[in-house]
Amino acid sequence: MAVTLLIGISYVVIAFTVAFLLLYAVRHYLLGYSRLRIDQPKDSMELVGFYMPRVTVLIPMHNEERVAADVLQAIVDSDYDWEKLEVIPVNDRSTDKTREIVDGYAKRYPFIQPYHRTDGQGGKPAALVEACARATGDILVMFDADYVPGRAVIKMLVAPFADPEIGASMGRVVPHNIGDSLLSGLLSLERSAGYQGVQQSRFNLGFTAQFGGTVGAVRAAALESVGGWNPESLTEDTDLTFALLLSGWKTAYVNRAECYEEVPQSWSVRRRQLSRWVTGHTECLHNYWPDLMQSRFLTRWEKVDALFLLAMYWTAPVLVLGWVASLLLFFIPEAHQTPWLPLALAFLGYQLFANQATFLEIGVASMLDGTRIRSLLLPLNLLNFFANTGAICNALRKFYWNKLWGSGGDGWYKTHRTRGTSGGDGFFGGSGAGASVTARSARGLYHARAEGD
Amino acid sequence: MAFFLFSLFFCALFYLHFSVAHRAWRQIRGRESAELDMGYVRMEDYFGQSFRTKLAGWMKTLPRATNSTAGLRVFDKGNERIFVAGGAQYPAGRKEREILVIEGDFSCGRDCEFEKELMVKGDCAIGQDTQLQALAVDGTLHVGEGARVRRWVDSVKQLTVGADAVVASRATSRTAIEFLPGAQALSLFAPEVYTEGRHEVELQIEVAPSVIVQLPHPDRTAVAANGYDPAKLFSMGGNTYLYDGDLHLTAPVHLRAAFVVRGDFSCPKESLLEADLKAHGAVTIGAASVVKGNIVAGGDIALKPNTYFQGLLHAGGAMRLSRGVRGLRDKLPVAAYAAGVVTMESNVVVNGKVASAQWVVAVSTPVAWLEGARGAAVRG
Numbered sequence: 001m002a003v004t005l006l007i008g009i010s011y012v013v014i015a016f017t018v019a020f021l022l023l024y025a026v027r028h029y030l031l032g033y034s035r036l037r038i039d040q041p042k043d044s045m046e047l048v049g050f051y052m053p054r055v056t057v058l059i060p061m062h063n064e065e066r067v068a069a070d071v072l073q074a075i076v077d078s079d080y081d082w083e084k085l086e087v088i089p090v091n092d093r094s095t096d097k098t099r100e101i102v103d104g105y106a107k108r109y110p111f112i113q114p115y116h117r118t119d120g121q122g123g124k125p126a127a128l129v130e131a132c133a134r135a136t137g138d139i140l141v142m143f144d145a146d147y148v149p150g151r152a153v154i155k156m157l158v159a160p161f162a163d164p165e166i167g168a169s170m171g172r173v174v175p176h177n178i179g180d181s182l183l184s185g186l187l188s189l190e191r192s193a194g195y196q197g198v199q200q201s202r203f204n205l206g207f208t209a210q211f212g213g214t215v216g217a218v219r220a221a222a223l224e225s226v227g228g229w230n231p232e233s234l235t236e237d238t239d240l241t242f243a244l245l246l247s248g249w250k251t252a253y254v255n256r257a258e259c260y261e262e263v264p265q266s267w268s269v270r271r272r273q274l275s276r277w278v279t280g281h282t283e284c285l286h287n288y289w290p291d292l293m294q295s296r297f298l299t300r301w302e303k304v305d306a307l308f309l310l311a312m313y314w315t316a317p318v319l320v321l322g323w324v325a326s327l328l329l330f331f332i333p334e335a336h337q338t339p340w341l342p343l344a345l346a347f348l349g350y351q352l353f354a355n356q357a358t359f360l361e362i363g364v365a366s367m368l369d370g371t372r373i374r375s376l377l378l379p380l381n382l383l384n385f386f387a388n389t390g391a392i393c394n395a396l397r398k399f400y401w402n403k404l405w406g407s408g409g410d411g412w413y414k415t416h417r418t419r420g421t422s423g424g425d426g427f428f429g430g431s432g433a434g435a436s437v438t439a440r441s442a443r444g445l446y447h448a449r450a451e452g453d
Numbered sequence: 454m455a456f457f458l459f460s461l462f463f464c465a466l467f468y469l470h471f472s473v474a475h476r477a478w479r480q481i482r483g484r485e486s487a488e489l490d491m492g493y494v495r496m497e498d499y500f501g502q503s504f505r506t507k508l509a510g511w512m513k514t515l516p517r518a519t520n521s522t523a524g525l526r527v528f529d530k531g532n533e534r535i536f537v538a539g540g541a542q543y544p545a546g547r548k549e550r551e552i553l554v555i556e557g558d559f560s561c562g563r564d565c566e567f568e569k570e571l572m573v574k575g576d577c578a579i580g581q582d583t584q585l586q587a588l589a590v591d592g593t594l595h596v597g598e599g600a601r602v603r604r605w606v607d608s609v610k611q612l613t614v615g616a617d618a619v620v621a622s623r624a625t626s627r628t629a630i631e632f633l634p635g636a637q638a639l640s641l642f643a644p645e646v647y648t649e650g651r652h653e654v655e656l657q658i659e660v661a662p663s664v665i666v667q668l669p670h671p672d673r674t675a676v677a678a679n680g681y682d683p684a685k686l687f688s689m690g691g692n693t694y695l696y697d698g699d700l701h702l703t704a705p706v707h708l709r710a711a712f713v714v715r716g717d718f719s720c721p722k723e724s725l726l727e728a729d730l731k732a733h734g735a736v737t738i739g740a741a742s743v744v745k746g747n748i749v750a751g752g753d754i755a756l757k758p759n760t761y762f763q764g765l766l767h768a769g770g771a772m773r774l775s776r777g778v779r780g781l782r783d784k785l786p787v788a789a790y791a792a793g794v795v796t797m798e799s800n801v802v803v804n805g806k807v808a809s810a811q812w813v814v815a816v817s818t819p820v821a822w823l824e825g826a827r828g829a830a831v832r833g
Contacts, residue, residue, distance in 0.1 A: 046640075046790035046808050047765050051747070162765045163749040164693055164711035164729035179484035225690020248689040248713070296687070297695065376477030379470050 007335045010325040017322030024315055027308055032360045035201040035368070042204045044159040045256060048152065051162040055154060055217075056086045056137030060124045064145040065097040071145055072105045072112065080154040087112045090131040092122070124213075125236035128229045137220060144214040148176075148260045157217040160252035167222035167249025168240065170199065171215035171257030178374070180265050185377055186384040187263040187270070189362050192374075197365040199253045207305040208245050209253035213237030214261075222249045235280025242288040245306065248297035271391040278313045278395035285310035286403075316392035497642035497806060498625040501589045501607025508554065508572055511535060533569065545580065563597070576610075596620070598633075614638060632797060634817035640808035644786070648815045650799040666706045669694045679704040689713070699734070711746070718750075722757065735770065754791065758798075762787065769793075772809075774801045781805075 057075055061068055068089070075087055089102045091114060102114045115131050132140060139158050143149055153171060160169045172195040178188040203209045211218070213236060223229070226243040233239040241251055264270040292298065292306050329335040359378055366375035496502065511530055518527040518534065528535040533552060540557025543549070548566045558575035565583040576592035579585065579600050587604040588594065594608035598615040605622040606612065612626035617635035624630060626643040633649055666679050669686060677683065680702045687695045692710045699716035708726040718732040722739035728746045730736065735752035738744060738760050747764035748754060754768040759777035764787065766772065766780075771793035774780075778801045780787040786805025789795065795813040807813050 042769075044767065046806070047767060047788055050765055050786060050788040050805065052785060162729070162747040162767065163731050164747070165713045165731045165749075167691075179481050182478060185478060185481055219691065221691030221693070222689075248687070248693075248695050296697070297689075373477055373480060377474050377481070379474040380478065 003332060003334050006328060007332060010328045010335070013321050013325035014329075017318050017325070020318050021315060021322070024308070024312070028358055028361055031198055031201040031205075032364045034205060035197050035361075035364050038201075038204050043254060043256070044162065044252065045156070045254075047159040047162050048155050049159075051159050052081055052084055052155070053138040053158065053161065054084045054086070054136065055080060055139050055141055055158060056088060056135035056220075057141045057143065057154065058128060058131050058135065059087070059089045059143050059145055060092060060127045060131075061089055061094060061098050061102070061145045062092045062127075063094045063096045063098060065094075065101060067146045068098050068101045069105075070148055071143055072102070074148045074150075075143075075154075076105070076109055076112075077151060078149065078154050079151045080158075082109075082111055085111050085154075086135065086137055088131050088135060089114045090127045091116045092124075092127040093117055093119075121231055123231070125229050125233055126231040128236065129231050132220075132223065132228060135220065139217050140220055140223065141217040142214055143259070144261070146262050147173075147214055149215070150258060153215070153257045153259055156254050156257035157215070160254060161217070161219055163252070165248070165250050166219070166252045167244040167247075168211045168218040168251040169216060169254055169257075170209050170211050170251060171254050171259055172196070172199075173212065173215055173261050174258045175263040176260040177262050177265065182380065183267060183270060183384070184263045184265050185374070186381050189366065189374060189377060189381060190384065191263065192365040192369055192371070193358070193362040195253075195365075196255065196368050197361040200255050202305065203253040205305075207302055208241065209251045210309065211237045211241040211244075211251045213240075215257065215259040218244075219249075222247075233280055233283065234276050235284065238281050238284045239287075242284055242292065242306070242310070245298065246288065246291050246295055267387055270387070271394075274388065274391045275395040275398075278392050279399050281310065281313055282396060282399055313392050313396065316389045317396055320389065320393055497623065497640070498607050498627075500587065500605040500623060501625060504570060504587065504589050504607075505572070508535075508552075512537070512554075540575065558592070577608075581615075594626075612643065614641075632813075632815045634799070634815050637812045637814045639810075639812065640806065641803075641813055642786075642806040642808075645802060645804050646807055647802040648797050648799050649817060651802055666702050666704050668706055668708045668712060669710050700732075705739070705742075708746070717752070729764070736768075740775075753793070762789075766790065772796070774798065774803070774807075776800050779803075 059071055059075075072087070072089065087109075089105075089112065091098050091102055099116060102112075106112045106114050113134075115134060117127055117130065120126060120130065128142075139161055141154055141157055157169050157171050160166045173191055175184060175188040175191055177184045179185060199209050216237070218240065222244055223240070226240070226247055229236050230239045230243070244251065264273055289307060289310060292303055295303070298306070359381065362378060362381065363375055366372060512528060512535070515528040515530055515535070518529050524538065526537040528537070530552070535552045535554060537554040537556065539555075541555055541559050543561035543565055545562030546564045547561065548568075550568045552569040553567065553571045555571075555573045555575070555577075558577070559573045560578040561580045561583060563581040563583065565580055567583070567585045570587045570589070571585060573588070573590045573592065573594075576594070577588070577590045578595045579588070579597045581597040582599040583597060583601075585600065585602045588602060588606045590606075590608040592608070593610040593612070594606065595613045596602065596606060596615050596618045598617055600615060600618045602618075602620045605624070606614075606620055607625045608628075610626070610628045611631070612624060612629070613631040614620060614624055614633060614636040616633040618633075619636070620638040623640040623642065624638045625641075628643065629645040629647065630641050630643040631647060631649075632638070632641060666681050668681070681700065682698075685697045687697065689695050693713065694710055695713045695715065697715050700714050700718045702720045702724075704721065705724040706720045706726070707724070708728050708730060711729045712731070714730070714732040714734075716732065717734035717736070718730065719737035720739050720742065722741050724739055724742040726738070726742065726744045726746055726748075729749075730746060731749045733751045735754070736748055736750040737755045738748070738757060740757040741759045742757070742761070744756075744760065744762040744764065747767070748762070749767045751769040753770040753772065754766055755773045756762065756766075756775055756778045758775040760775070761779045763780075763782040766789040768791035770791065772789060772791035772795045774789065774795070774797045776798045778798075780789060780803035782804075787803060788806040788808070789803060790806070790808045792810045794811050795807055795809040797807065797813065797815045799817055
């Protein structure tokens with residue numbers, strides 16, 4: 001009796017897994033296909049430099065002595081009109097030399113007005129809440145401290161706000177340390193698929209892009225209208241995306257607003273980063289899905305897309321459940337006497353085709369970026385896939401455990417930086433790990449693109 | 454034995470599967486993502502400026518060829534050569550296969566062909582039906598009637614794009630661009646871009662009309678009137694409003710807050726739009742209106758005659774700038790961009806940029822654009 005019940009449950013689980021994951025597979029295929037098919041991506045590049053509102057750049061910092069000078073220098077070097085620019089480095093209780101570096105820049109450039117936090121709730125969202133109260137710009141642009149924006153990035157991020165429906169804009173994050181470890185190489189593929197592929201594709205199709213909290217901008221009035229940042233959220237960016245969406249504001253994606261970041265080089269750092277994202281994201285799912293489904297501002301397909309986006313981390317545990325159920329059926333002799341073949345075939349079919357859908361997106365993005373050699377790493381991405389599946393399942397287990405028993409969740413975790421540890425001076429010092437990026441900047445994608453414009 | 458062979462085969466397959474990836478990883482290992490130009494700044498005249506810079510570098514570093522004479526200097530650049538002359542007048546039908554640098558004035562007759570880039574440091578006049586690759590001029594530039602430029606043109610002084618001439622990419626000038634009827638380009642950028650017959654009609658704004666629709670309407674419970682239904686209005690916060698449906702106003706509008714219309718929008722003549730407007734569909738602005746904010750449309754944008762705009766226009770479809778339209782504002786240039794064809798009627802003046810993902814075309818008389826034949830004549 002118990003065995004029969006187990007077999008029955010396994011069938012149901014497999015059927016659910018196949019159905020659930022196939023929906024995502026269809027989504028991945030559609031996004032990948034549409035990204036290739038649409039010749040003319042939706043963007044506002046032709047308006048860049050023609051729309052120049054007052055801008056406040058916010059840079060949250062916590063013990064950033066290794067990278068603070070790089071990001072500040074990059075902002076100083078940007079081509080945005082200094083008279084319309086205000087930069088607020090938010091020094092959140094740093095114990096290293098961040099304060100001295102920031103104050104040094106503030107002395108030289110009057111538009112840099114640091115805000116030194118000494119108490120209050122920790123974490124980036126809480127710091128942003130306080131910093132935003134001091135900001136005077138119509139548009140708030142955000143960079144994490146380890147990012148190095150190019151000269152025109154601020155102009156590019158601001159251009160979409162000529163559209164009054166746009167509440168936020170999101171640029172593209174490009175890892176610079178692709179060759180530092182296998183993980184960073186694989187994550188560069190993942191980022192490429194996420195931005196060049198999925199974000200652009202969703203934006204082309206009329207869905208709202210996802211605001212990422214860095215290399216992004218938000219309209220101050222829109223932010224105020226939704227009650228500002230959620231200091232309780234671990235992913236204040238995703239939280240804001242959906243808060244804006246519920247009020248009718250859209251998020252634009254600007255593919256060419258490219259900015260360098262340092263992706264994790266070790267699996268433990270990656271696991272912790274992913275854990276924070278999963279927890280914050282799933283929290284947003286629980287907070288927003290009922291309102292999203294009833295929103296008068298969204299079309300039916302926008303609601304479906306939003307739900308897919310919010311529930312995306314569920315795919316990992318569902319897949320694991322499917323694996324467990326199929327193993328059970330394999331090892332229970334009684335199951336072999338029942339017609340399980342159709343379900344097994346369906347599961348196999350999913351493994352063969354649907355599970356490759358995300359790989360297709362990576363391939364599409366690599367092709368569009370012209371980085372074909374990196375796309376050859378795709379088979380090794382299986383490692384990333386299994387590691388992600390484990391980390392996501394563990395994070396979700398913790399999240400729902402905490403939710404069930406009311407215990408406190410994870411705190412805000414700052415991703416470990418390695419730039420500057422090699423003894424160099426960083427991007428602008430000329431000898432650090434990232435110095436080669438500027439040194440080799442004369443050739444590359446932008447020139448190739450411009451010539452073909 | 455069979456099991457052993459199967460295992461061997463499986464291992465071989467497994468290795469093949471990952472060996473390519475492993476080889477790729479060995480190539481990438483230790484490299485930085487250096488494919489982006491961090492110093493790159495988007496500039497409208499990027500091509501012209503970039504070519505001038507590269508040319509100056511070549512002329513400093515490249516060896517001069519042995520066949521150089523006093524009147525003509527020749528530089529060898531790999532498979533190409535650069536001819537440098539003091540000034541020149543090419544007769545009709547002449548073909549030039551090398552990069553040409555003219556240090557004085559230059560003119561050519563009709564039906565000439567330039568396979569490589571042309572740089573002129575004085576004034577330049579290109580003959581009718583001439584074909585060019587790209588052209589940078591430090592003086593004035595006249596692109597003759599029916600000429601074809603495969604890439605870009607850039608001039609420091611006045612640029613005239615002659616009737617029926619085609620510039621396949623960007624046309625830029627630091628002074629002004631005159632865009633004659635039938636001319637086509639992908640993008641025009643100058644302190645002043647204008648079509649034929651400018652100044653014939655000055656902008657005329659009549660006395661404020663007696664019936665005006667105030668948007669957003671102060672009373673949401675008011676009865677629908679003049680094409681406006683207050684019940685369809687929702688606040689998004691941040692002094693921005695959403696109108697759920699088409700909005701075709703029958704009385705002039707005074708738009709005072711940012712407005713998003715989920716449908717088409719049109720307003721009659723002499724309207725005043727002081728804030729940004731977005732329509733998911735088409736936007737039609739009545740004649741002699743004043744647009745102080747930006748207009749973004751998912752579909753077409755049409756500015757009727759003598760409309761004055763001070764912001765940005767961005768259309769997901771086609772765009773029409775009717776006779777007498779003016780685009781100008783203090784400090785910053787304006788921009789009008791459409792994913793479809795941009796049609797500029799006569800006497801249109803835009804201080805800034807007019808661009809399209811397809812073509813910007815000048816017409817002397819209204820064509821059957823509104824009757825549904827838009828773009829067909831241009832693409833043909």
